[in-house]
Amino acid sequence: MESLGGKILMTMAAEKREEQKLVGWTLRIGAWGSLALIVLGLVLGLLHAGAGDWVLRAGFLFLMFTPAVRILVAGLVFLHERDYRYALVSLTVLTIVVATSTLALLKVLPQLER
Amino acid sequence: MGVAHGMVLLLLGLVAGGVGALAGIGGGIIITPILAIYFGVPIHQAIGVSLTAVIATSTATSSVYVERGLSNIRLGMTLEMATTLGAAIAAIIAGYINRPTLAVMFSIFLLYTAGSMVRKAWKTRTDKAESSIPEYEIHRYPLGMASSLLAGGFSGLLGIGGGPIKVPIMYLFMGVPLRVATATSNFMIGVTAATSAYIYYGRGDIPIHVAAPIVVGVFTGSLIGAKLAGRVRNTYVLFLLIFVTAYLSATMLWKVWAGKF
Numbered sequence: 001m002e003s004l005g006g007k008i009l010m011t012m013a014a015e016k017r018e019e020q021k022l023v024g025w026t027l028r029i030g031a032w033g034s035l036a037l038i039v040l041g042l043v044l045g046l047l048h049a050g051a052g053d054w055v056l057r058a059g060f061l062f063l064m065f066t067p068a069v070r071i072l073v074a075g076l077v078f079l080h081e082r083d084y085r086y087a088l089v090s091l092t093v094l095t096i097v098v099a100t101s102t103l104a105l106l107k108v109l110p111q112l113e114r
Numbered sequence: 115m116g117v118a119h120g121m122v123l124l125l126l127g128l129v130a131g132g133v134g135a136l137a138g139i140g141g142g143i144i145i146t147p148i149l150a151i152y153f154g155v156p157i158h159q160a161i162g163v164s165l166t167a168v169i170a171t172s173t174a175t176s177s178v179y180v181e182r183g184l185s186n187i188r189l190g191m192t193l194e195m196a197t198t199l200g201a202a203i204a205a206i207i208a209g210y211i212n213r214p215t216l217a218v219m220f221s222i223f224l225l226y227t228a229g230s231m232v233r234k235a236w237k238t239r240t241d242k243a244e245s246s247i248p249e250y251e252i253h254r255y256p257l258g259m260a261s262s263l264l265a266g267g268f269s270g271l272l273g274i275g276g277g278p279i280k281v282p283i284m285y286l287f288m289g290v291p292l293r294v295a296t297a298t299s300n301f302m303i304g305v306t307a308a309t310s311a312y313i314y315y316g317r318g319d320i321p322i323h324v325a326a327p328i329v330v331g332v333f334t335g336s337l338i339g340a341k342l343a344g345r346v347r348n349t350y351v352l353f354l355l356i357f358v359t360a361y362l363s364a365t366m367l368w369k370v371w372a373g374k375f
Binding site for chain 1: 117120166169170173174176177178180181183187188191192194195198199202304305307308309311312313315316317320322323325326327329330333
C-alpha cells in the first residue's frame with residue numbers, strides 16, 4: 001500500500017516536471033523568437049526606412065500571442081493528464097483571451113476620438 | 115524616428131528592465147511616465163508601449179521560474195480567469211478616459227508604488243530570504259479571484275503588471291509562500307498584459323517604432339538585472355526608485371495642473 005502511494009506521488013511529480021518543461025519552453029521560444037523578429041525589424045528599418053515595418057508587426061504579434069499559446073499548451077497537458085478541472089480552467093482563460101483579441105484586432109470595438 | 119531617438123529609447127528600456135528586475139517591480143512603472151512627460155507620447159500610447167514591455171519581461175523571466183517549479187501553474191491559471199476578464203474590461207474603459215484624467219490616475223498609482231517600496235525597503239533590512247519552499251495549502255480562493263479581477267483592471271487601465279496587488283493577497287491571505295507568490299504573479303502578468311495589449315493594439319495605441327527599441331532594451335535589461343540580483347544591494351536600488359517614482363508622479367501632476375497634458 002505504501003509503495004503504491006509512493007508510486008502515485010512519483011508519477012505526479014514526473015507529470016509536474018513535464019508540464020513545467022513544456023510551459024517553460026513555450027515561453028522561452030516566444031520570448032526569444034519575438035525578440036529576434038523585433039531586432040531584425042529594427043535593423044531592416046535602419047538600412048531602409050519603412051522596410052522593417054512588417055517584420056516589427058510580426059514580432060509584436062508573436063510577442064502578444066505567446067501567452068495565448070502558453071495557455072493552450074498547458075490546457076493540452078492537463079487534458080493529457082486527465083486533469084479535467086484544470087483543462088476547463090485553461091479553456092475558460094483561452095476563451096476570454098481569444099474573444100478579446102478577435103474583438104480588438106478585427107476592430108469591432110468602437111474607435112473613438114479623444 | 116531617428117537612430118539617436120531609437121538609441122535613447124533602447125537605453126530607457128535597458129535601465130527600466132534592469133532596475134525593475136533588481137527591485138522586483140515591473141519596468142513599466144517608469145516607462146509610461148517618462149514617455150509621457152519627456153517624449154511627448156500621448157498617455158494612452160505610453161501605456162500601450164509599457165504593456166508590450168511588461169509582456170516581454172514576464173515571458174522572459176517566467177520561463178525560468180516555471181522550469182524551477184517556483185510558479186504554481188494551476189493557481190496562476192485559476193486566478194487568470196479573473197485577471198484577463200478585468201484586463202479586457204479596463205482596457206476598453208481606458209479608451210473612453212481623457213488624457214488628463216488618466217494621467218492623474220497614473221500619478222496616484224505611482225505614489226502608491228513609491229509608498230509600498232518604502233515599506234519594502236524597511237522590511238528587507240531585517241528579513242531573511244526563504245531558502246526552500248515550505249509545504250503550503252491554498253485557501254480563500256474567492257478573495258484571490260476578487261483581487262485578481264482588480265489587479266487585472268489596473269493592468270488594463272494603467273499598463274502595469276498588477277504584482278503589488280496580487281503578491282500580498284496570495285502571501286498574506288491565501289497561504290502561498292512569498293517566493294511562490296512572486297513567481298506565480300510574474301507568470302500571470304504575461305497573459306493579463308497581453309489581453310489588454312490586444313485592445314490597445316487594435317485601437318492604434320501601440321506605436322511600434324517607439325515600442326520596438328524599448329522592448330529590446332527591457333528584455334536585455336531584465337536578464338542583466340536578474341543576473342546581478344544577488345550581488346547588488348537591493349536597498350540602494352529601492353531608494354533610487356522611490357525617489358524617481360515620487361519625482362515622476364509630482365512632475366506629471368504638475369503638468370496636468372498646468373494644462374500641458
